[in-house]
Amino acid sequence: MNTLRLNARGCVLAILACAAWSQSPLAAEAAHPNLSGFWMLASGKPVEDPALKAKISPGTVILADTGAVEFGIGDFGGLKLTPVAAAAAKSWDSKDDMSVANACRIPSIIYAMQGPFPIEIFQGTQMTVIRLEYFDMARVIFTDGRKHQAEGGPMTKTGDSIGHWEGDTLVVDTMHVKEATITNNGLSHSDKVHVVERFKLSADGKKLLATQEFDDPEMLLNKGVRFITWNRVEGDHVHAYDCDPSFAENYAK
Amino acid sequence: MKTGMKKPLSFAAMLGMLATMPALAHHSFAVFFDNEQGVVSVRGVVTEFNFKNPHGIIRLNVKGKDGAMQEWKAETNSPSILERRGWKKDSIKPGDEIVVEGWRARDGANYMRMRKVTRADGSPVGVPFESMEVR
Numbered sequence: 001m002n003t004l005r006l007n008a009r010g011c012v013l014a015i016l017a018c019a020a021w022s023q024s025p026l027a028a029e030a031a032h033p034n035l036s037g038f039w040m041l042a043s044g045k046p047v048e049d050p051a052l053k054a055k056i057s058p059g060t061v062i063l064a065d066t067g068a069v070e071f072g073i074g075d076f077g078g079l080k081l082t083p084v085a086a087a088a089a090k091s092w093d094s095k096d097d098m099s100v101a102n103a104c105r106i107p108s109i110i111y112a113m114q115g116p117f118p119i120e121i122f123q124g125t126q127m128t129v130i131r132l133e134y135f136d137m138a139r140v141i142f143t144d145g146r147k148h149q150a151e152g153g154p155m156t157k158t159g160d161s162i163g164h165w166e167g168d169t170l171v172v173d174t175m176h177v178k179e180a181t182i183t184n185n186g187l188s189h190s191d192k193v194h195v196v197e198r199f200k201l202s203a204d205g206k207k208l209l210a211t212q213e214f215d216d217p218e219m220l221l222n223k224g225v226r227f228i229t230w231n232r233v234e235g236d237h238v239h240a241y242d243c244d245p246s247f248a249e250n251y252a253k
Numbered sequence: 254m255k256t257g258m259k260k261p262l263s264f265a266a267m268l269g270m271l272a273t274m275p276a277l278a279h280h281s282f283a284v285f286f287d288n289e290q291g292v293v294s295v296r297g298v299v300t301e302f303n304f305k306n307p308h309g310i311i312r313l314n315v316k317g318k319d320g321a322m323q324e325w326k327a328e329t330n331s332p333s334i335l336e337r338r339g340w341k342k343d344s345i346k347p348g349d350e351i352v353v354e355g356w357r358a359r360d361g362a363n364y365m366r367m368r369k370v371t372r373a374d375g376s377p378v379g380v381p382f383e384s385m386e387v388r
Contacts, residue, residue, distance in 0.1 A: 068282075070281050070282050070283040070284075071283060072283045072284065073283075073284055094280065094281060094284045094285065097280045097281075098280050103307065104307070116334070117331070117333070117334070133333055184281045184284075185281050185283065185284055236337070239333045239336065240333075241306050241307075241331075241333060242305070242306060243306050243307050244305040244306060244307075247303075247305065247307055247308055247310065250310050250326055250328070250364075251364075
């Protein structure tokens, strides 16, 4: 009993440590695939898994900017912008990104998850933690049956995520995401964005396949989705990113 | 999913809100660098190497066609990625003669995004990228 109480306290004080504990054999839930491990974003076109593709909402545009690819100015990959979003994109100046104040301002999970950086997953029964190397982000996905936090709760770049399993797929629903870029070229989402991600293993377990679908009634007239693929890498871990904003000074002429 | 009803913001109010939105930390490769013109290459002597995220910076002196010395800066991929490709903070030192290949800044400045660095003896620094893995 004391051990259990200590473990519960550990959950509160150190989520990552808790996740590591909860992926022990005692905590593992054999009924679900284990997504735990270190995953490096796969270069090239991501896998469009048929089962994941079948779950995409009708009318959703597939963005072809996963990984190193990025759209140029005025190209939003088929996303249709509301007048508010279009006006903001038109007035966007790329040079504003490169200031000491902004150089280490983190994106939200919408941009961060598809970037060419590794992630590390610690899967438990009550929660799953995803560490992103990009900007040292950490996501907690509750799988204990809870609902989203109440309206008016805190907005963060990682948002409020709850998950459940549909067969071999972990479905993650995220809300309360603070405003941030979608495509890194002037299109931002609002804090009304809603994200649904689906994660599953490839048949051989060597790839992590995902979709990231999002809609935002304030900024977008249609939904967008990205396919994302990571390769399993043994023996590596997420490194500290430790962003140094003085980098922006290099842009000053 | 919650469905709380809220009074919609006016267009002007939303524009005002967006004007205060923070810009993204991470600059866009497509916007900053000229991929259409292909890869450029400069040979020079390193004066400084800073190996920190979000990007490393190599400063080097390059002799121009007129014989005058120019300072170039080459921005690297994120060091956390380069470390997995064999780079270290002292992989390049002041005084080293190197050749840097990469994509030049769209504004024509002596600034580029590095794709590959080669030492004077022809050996590469770290494991070069096969494709445009650029961030």
